[in-house]
Amino acid sequence: MINVDLSNLGKDIDFKSFEQKVLEIDDAINNKTMAGNDYLGWADYPLNYDKEEFERIKKDAEYVRENFDVLVVCGIGGSYLGARAAIDAINGFFPDKKVEIIYMGQTVAPSYITQALKYLKNKRFAVNVISKSGTTTETAISFRMLRDLLVEQLGVEGASKAIFATTDAKKGALLELCKKYGYTRYVLPGDIGGRYSVFTAVGLFPMAVAGIDIDAFMNGMRIGRERYGSHEMNDCYKYAVARHVLHKELGYPVEMLVTFEPKLVQLGEWWKQLFGESEGKEHTGLLPDAATFTTDLHSLGQFIQEGSPILFETCLSVTKPANDIDIPHDDDNLDGLNYLDGKTMDFVQKKAMMGTIEAHSKTGGVPNILITLDRLTATTLGELMYYFMRACAMSAYLNGVNPFNQPGVEVYKKNMFHLLGKPGY
Numbered sequence: 001m002i003n004v005d006l007s008n009l010g011k012d013i014d015f016k017s018f019e020q021k022v023l024e025i026d027d028a029i030n031n032k033t034m035a036g037n038d039y040l041g042w043a044d045y046p047l048n049y050d051k052e053e054f055e056r057i058k059k060d061a062e063y064v065r066e067n068f069d070v071l072v073v074c075g076i077g078g079s080y081l082g083a084r085a086a087i088d089a090i091n092g093f094f095p096d097k098k099v100e101i102i103y104m105g106q107t108v109a110p111s112y113i114t115q116a117l118k119y120l121k122n123k124r125f126a127v128n129v130i131s132k133s134g135t136t137t138e139t140a141i142s143f144r145m146l147r148d149l150l151v152e153q154l155g156v157e158g159a160s161k162a163i164f165a166t167t168d169a170k171k172g173a174l175l176e177l178c179k180k181y182g183y184t185r186y187v188l189p190g191d192i193g194g195r196y197s198v199f200t201a202v203g204l205f206p207m208a209v210a211g212i213d214i215d216a217f218m219n220g221m222r223i224g225r226e227r228y229g230s231h232e233m234n235d236c237y238k239y240a241v242a243r244h245v246l247h248k249e250l251g252y253p254v255e256m257l258v259t260f261e262p263k264l265v266q267l268g269e270w271w272k273q274l275f276g277e278s279e280g281k282e283h284t285g286l287l288p289d290a291a292t293f294t295t296d297l298h299s300l301g302q303f304i305q306e307g308s309p310i311l312f313e314t315c316l317s318v319t320k321p322a323n324d325i326d327i328p329h330d331d332d333n334l335d336g337l338n339y340l341d342g343k344t345m346d347f348v349q350k351k352a353m354m355g356t357i358e359a360h361s362k363t364g365g366v367p368n369i370l371i372t373l374d375r376l377t378a379t380t381l382g383e384l385m386y387y388f389m390r391a392c393a394m395s396a397y398l399n400g401v402n403p404f405n406q407p408g409v410e411v412y413k414k415n416m417f418h419l420l421g422k423p424g425y
């Protein structure tokens with residue numbers, strides 16, 4: 001169960017006054033009657049996903065785990081961030097699981113691409129190329145290079161068996177490549193946009209190859225659908241209303257998602273895209289920022305405490321960590337740490353969190369929303385990601401914008417294509 005604590009906002013919110021609006025939007029999400037209604041497929045996806053494909057993903061992932069050492073996930077934005085967030089959040093760092101996951105297609109930086117290809121040169125690697133449109137430049141260029149390397153290593157037929165593609169069912173350049181070379185193919189449904197796609201094959205295949213229990217993850221998503229798509233002012237909608245009030249009534253332009261675990265850095269990246277691309281349009285919306293404490297307390301902490309009062313914090317806390325470790329005793333005590341004898345790192349972490357929330361919200365006047373998960377597992381992560389997706393759609397609709405388009409992203413693309421000399425630009 002996800003708990004939201006709104007007692008440190010510095011303001012009482014009259015949720016009753018938002019109830020009617022929230023319930024209208026909830027209805028509209030379920031009945032697909034708002035702007036962007038053709039992209040609301042995610043809302044019920046945990047209930048009606050393609051079971052046949054789901055089983056195929058598990059089988060294929062097992063094949064990759066048995067036959068390859070590395071999986072390259074090649075995609076950008078919504079076709080990459082969710083998988084990376086989930087894999088880091090569950091596996092953490094230095095995982096002992098067999099298949100290494102690396103990422104390409106999310107950059108055009110020549111140094112990154114050159115080093116990644118060099119790293120793969122003598123490795124047994126498979127590729128999961130993910131692109132709904134099939135025409136995203138970053139992804140398409142890296143995929144072309146990966147394909148060439150695979151053909152060099154395995155021949156055309158062998159390469160085709162090492163390529164797994166996730167794309168639209170009906171159209172796109174990647175679909176044409178799949179048809180021509182017979183790549184294994186999964187579908188990103190037409191009514192689901194990239195940033196709402198983590199529980200489709202987009203996230204599920206890389207997660208399954210990384211050894212994550214995707215049945216548990218989908219179950220978490222289903223729990224999320226039941227709890228936060230419920231027709232009431234539930235905790236998820238309270239979060240959406242609270243951030244709306246902080247933005248529109250109290251004038252805060254920035255929300256900072258704070259986590260206390262380095263393995264949640266990529267969840268912050270996913271969250272930034274989800275909210276930034278969904279809400280930031282028509283000259284409104286909160287700027288989503290993210291920080292990892294206590295690390296960033298030694299860089300951004302000063303600004304948060306005493307700098308321009310432009311932000312509120314949303315802290316994400318996990319009550320019981322996946323691992324904990326004792327602080328060792330030292331007879332000399334030259335470092336003065338023996339006052340922590342018998343304590344664990346989780347004890348230190350929790351005290352740091354409590355001290356920080358108190359410092360920022362009470363002393364610094366920075367409003368704080370505290371979201372707590374009991375544990376971080378594939379199931380609770382699924383629930384949390386659904387929680388954020390539902391809260392994001394609600395927030396955008398409360399602001400009066402369509403959460404599912406991203407017209408602003410096209411501007412840089414057109415300029416870049418023109419400068420690159422792409423035909424038609």
Ligand code: PA5
Nearest residue numbers: 077078079131132133136194195
């Ligand atoms: O959320 C989105 O819709 C975007 O971030 C897209 O996922 C991203 O631009 C990649 O697009 P595509 O999957 O078409 O390559």
